[in-house]
Amino acid sequence: MMKAAAIVQSPWSLNQKPSHYPYKSDLVDGGGFNLSTFKGSSIKIQTTIFPLQKQPHKLEVRASIGNTFGNLFRVTTFGESHGGGVGCIIDGCPPRLPLSESDMQVELDRRRPGQSRITTPRKESDTCKILSGVGQGSTLGTPIAVSVPNTDQRGNDYSEMALAYRPSHADATYDFKYGVRAVEGGGRSSARETIGRVAAGAVAKKLLKIQSATEVLAYVSRVHGVELPDDVVDHEKLTIEQIESNIVRCPDPVIAEEMIKAIDMVRLRGDSVGGVITCIARNVPRGLGSPVFDKLEAELAKGLMSLPATKGFEIGSGFSGSKMTGSEHNDEFYIDDSGNVRTRTNRSGGIQGGISNGETIVMRVAFKPTSTITLFPWLRQWWH
Amino acid sequence: MMKAAAIVQSPWSLNQKPSHYPYKSDLVDGGGFNLSTFKGSSIKIQTTIFPLQKQPHKLEVRASIGNTFGNLFRVTTFGESHGGGVGCIIDGCPPRLPLSESDMQVELDRRRPGQSRITTPRKESDTCKILSGVGQGSTLGTPIAVSVPNTDQRGNDYSEMALAYRPSHADATYDFKYGVRAVEGGGRSSARETIGRVAAGAVAKKLLKIQSATEVLAYVSRVHGVELPDDVVDHEKLTIEQIESNIVRCPDPVIAEEMIKAIDMVRLRGDSVGGVITCIARNVPRGLGSPVFDKLEAELAKGLMSLPATKGFEIGSGFSGSKMTGSEHNDEFYIDDSGNVRTRTNRSGGIQGGISNGETIVMRVAFKPTSTITLFPWLRQWWH
């Protein structure tokens, strides 16, 4: 039964908006109701409708911050999915670093939705503009503000939309915390807030490259059950071209094909899959990271686990390293021809005692499957 | 051959950076030497000695911080393994929370080394003392300083010791960063710095318990290859008594026995093993966590990955969740009898969109095997 279409179009305004207290229904015959199986579909969708509460609710003042990352190179992102735009301020970038919109645009283009059939269909040009902090083609040492207007704004008429808690989305918890549904397309929980991160990341990458020839690369190492074996990619030789050579961004073309097939199979029936990203940093200066709480792997874990949909983080030997003995796991030191201290193996993943040792940092991040799933294409408008 | 005893006073350097401790070498015939296989042992030990540079080195001013965690409930730890003592300052604890040394001492006793044959043999009483912030048995709202003197200080005469970079220890990286070997027993990289964390954690646990009946529990779920299956422990009913019922702290007595056997087998030959800890938080208030960068799972990841020897972190479904499809992974909402919003499953691990939803938070942390391994018991005095 087409209960999806029946999802209530309950008007909701902020003035009468309650917070996370239970709601009494005024459209449903007693209590909430579950939306279950659809004819002709093998997917089970569940949406619970929470009726609107009548009593007015005085202004809550539970605020919170958490939109800033970093101490000396500090990034604050802003913007919701369906507001005016998204962006960031980068504070602490040293002066006289050559910088322009194109440095960021190339990364934003890599991120852009609608670029292939396997990604979100949303159409955004995601064109960035630098508002401050750059003069004569170089940074001034002052805050760099970057703005990326939202152009594709689906389903703007939200007063008409069903306002239900979509399973595994942030709707419920945002409501618990803010008393605001952040109707605007999932608000800050939307993946569009990562645009500000990507723009700032572009600046950081450039700085690291110029400063110490450090490179940061990431690729898809698993999609659903299709996994890239450990010994296929040589991290010392990996290039961005290898990664960008296919739409799933896996450096091995054979595995890449299998990954695309796996995604297609699931996508066409409206479902989604998860996977794992491997991220490396090469030529990392030694000595980064501050025990005890700001150990480098701890900061990296926080940064990566703050991305949407992440469920796990590993560095070096990760969970499999916990199955080794000490004599198997230890990385031997030796001095190379240039007189540098090196390790023969790298189960530490480039970090020991919370501080980088100069070896390549290797991390893996697990992503759960996207919560936004659909039955039929024409229903897509209600989702994100 | 007893080369282990011969690892002694070899001057070393790191490129051109000496520390400020003089070493007298008496075994080296110019330059460093490698210590490799020992007769009668299956363990291969490698220690490289780095010769000391002659020129004095002007005062470096590379400082760093990283000894503080938290914004509103803020903990700063201090203390090295072989200095006067360790401890912490807790700032931001609300006033009028009943508190005394005994609240912390019970947790420190759980942590104490030398409590069973399977842990470090070091003998410390680890008795804490509150220096400030408490009056008449309750907190005053002012900083709570806690001090735990070091009593067992092995091998104090470090000028006699070999000062080589122990493989996979923090020696090398501490030297890279600080130009200081932190000879005092591994300094801040030693596990003894966790004493300050445990003391502060005791205060936090009490506060959470009184404020919202929140409980935090952790147990060993894997040692080397011996693993507790997922469905054995019921997180809603788990108690501290179950965890404390055996020396390996695994709630299932049968698996616990196998774990102890696995440790014994490896320990007696001087090697070490890694494993996994599962940590849960029950009755968590909803609404904790601040997107985007301070998502609750990101903060938890940072806190846990800042512990010594950690190599991986998972929340909820973790890495295995990345193998599911969206329809398999999503947690259904429903309203329970008390009118609360609940989820039927909990693959999210109690956190959605970076904010707690009230369900139990479930995390797993992977620990690599300890880097400190020994050949023979009598050599143990030189290690940690």
Place this chain on the structure above:
Amino acid sequence: MMKAAAIVQSPWSLNQKPSHYPYKSDLVDGGGFNLSTFKGSSIKIQTTIFPLQKQPHKLEVRASIGNTFGNLFRVTTFGESHGGGVGCIIDGCPPRLPLSESDMQVELDRRRPGQSRITTPRKESDTCKILSGVGQGSTLGTPIAVSVPNTDQRGNDYSEMALAYRPSHADATYDFKYGVRAVEGGGRSSARETIGRVAAGAVAKKLLKIQSATEVLAYVSRVHGVELPDDVVDHEKLTIEQIESNIVRCPDPVIAEEMIKAIDMVRLRGDSVGGVITCIARNVPRGLGSPVFDKLEAELAKGLMSLPATKGFEIGSGFSGSKMTGSEHNDEFYIDDSGNVRTRTNRSGGIQGGISNGETIVMRVAFKPTSTITLFPWLRQWWH
């Protein structure tokens, strides 16, 4: 002699640090030269030209931050005087506060240059635009980004301008710190960066008003030698209308006239004057401020002394209070009719022990005369 027009393209350096802008000198006969007295003027202007160094300078990485204020209600400002625009991000504003551009615009209009003959002649419309954080007329609890484009950009062709260290401006120190002259109109040292503060301040004022009926008002209490006596303004009854009733913003019309005369007298000969602002906060909730380092008066001092051109700060009795004895200075407690704890006098200025006590907070801030002074109106284009 018209040496003012002759201050032009002289290469300069600071020890050996050039900026990255090329300058062509055409007036200097080797080395720098001083510009001293002008015929027909009683003003002595001095500008020193520093010769430019030849050797290239490798990329400095001395960065710094300092563009953020606040912990829970956190403001980051961006923008230079002659870049694309200025603005701010406000993080931590609670959700569901009614907010729109007009709330900020009214404050920006009060600040706008060119509004009267006694202020800077620059013509800016200073129209703000909210980029994020507001939906359906209320805040969402997410970061609020505000952008104010620069429209009047005088003297854009800076390669032609004299690039000397203007006395008492920030040119020299910016150069010391960043190696960048921040040619764009004084960059971040320009008063235009206060636009971001004013926009954020408008949001804070609204929040305080709604939350606790707190009001914040400021007025000019001294200009040069013309001073408003202490007993003229009743702080409990002061209104914004009284303050806005004249162009110098002094609540007493008679003194206001004298102030305007004093400014005119000095302005017409190209000089500037300083003065004092008195700022009050009424109906402040009790209990704000955190000993020891974040005492409320310390935070206020930091905020106010971070404004351009400030040279002194007082709270309550200020410097004159230091001339009293304890028995003269103490504020007596009493209980008023509503049962509230009050003080009969308020030499404390509303803060005791670093915490607000509910009485009106009274502060005074001293501003030095503007460093930007001119000989003749037509020269004004080279200055700010």
Place this chain on the structure above:
Amino acid sequence: MMKAAAIVQSPWSLNQKPSHYPYKSDLVDGGGFNLSTFKGSSIKIQTTIFPLQKQPHKLEVRASIGNTFGNLFRVTTFGESHGGGVGCIIDGCPPRLPLSESDMQVELDRRRPGQSRITTPRKESDTCKILSGVGQGSTLGTPIAVSVPNTDQRGNDYSEMALAYRPSHADATYDFKYGVRAVEGGGRSSARETIGRVAAGAVAKKLLKIQSATEVLAYVSRVHGVELPDDVVDHEKLTIEQIESNIVRCPDPVIAEEMIKAIDMVRLRGDSVGGVITCIARNVPRGLGSPVFDKLEAELAKGLMSLPATKGFEIGSGFSGSKMTGSEHNDEFYIDDSGNVRTRTNRSGGIQGGISNGETIVMRVAFKPTSTITLFPWLRQWWH
């Protein structure tokens, strides 16, 4: 009448402790009472007794932090006046700085109460002990914990004491904020918390001296009405010996005598006086301070205004500078013989645009008279 002796000995416990609600007296005939004039004394003392509230008050959880100062060199102080002890943790001190207790002890001895008749009579030895962060006579780069036990604890039996709000003390506001009277001698509002600051300051002074030959000196420039004229002290030549040459720490012996007389006159009748401290910093590296919010003068203002009893702050020309015109106020640049950029005058006080320019930083801080005043010596036990 000896009502002072009649100050109520109302038992007070934390369990029935209300917060800032009015108390009902059980010794006074209805309502509070004022303690007014004493026979034979010209001082008027007022103390209001607030009756104790009966209803229990549930546990407040209003916590706050504010016990930490600094970003890269970070100090957290702890300790109350009548608890176990006071101290600090210094985080971020670079490694290999020679340091021992004696470096701090010399400063603590300068601070110690009871050192002369004109200071507080409390007898404390204030002996500090380093608990961590130092090894072999040098810093390790890890947190330095310093502890100073309280030895003189007057009037320990507080359950017997009257618990009234002493005028102009922090009693009332601490109660408003924390719901805790901080009976222990004024708790954190006591001047004893400055011990931690002094210990940390000793480390900072040593570091600055070694790093850049920077010196920090402070002296008393005004006591009550006795003022040191501006031109008497040459800041470029001032020495610590000149300052320490008399008990009032004024570098001019003649003025010092008048100051001592002024204090004596007031002290003997149980009253107190305020004054002004002038503080200078010589050989300050150029480039310190971060516009816009962390301007150097703003940070200095915050640090100094966080000291107990401060009411005003000035830098450079201060309030008097606001009476000058621009042409009078500007500091001319010139290049000295070594090729350094210097200013001929220093009304800026060493800071321009929020950044240090290398000239001596000159600040003045106004202190109100101490709130603790007494009638007769034998009453002193009830006060602090």
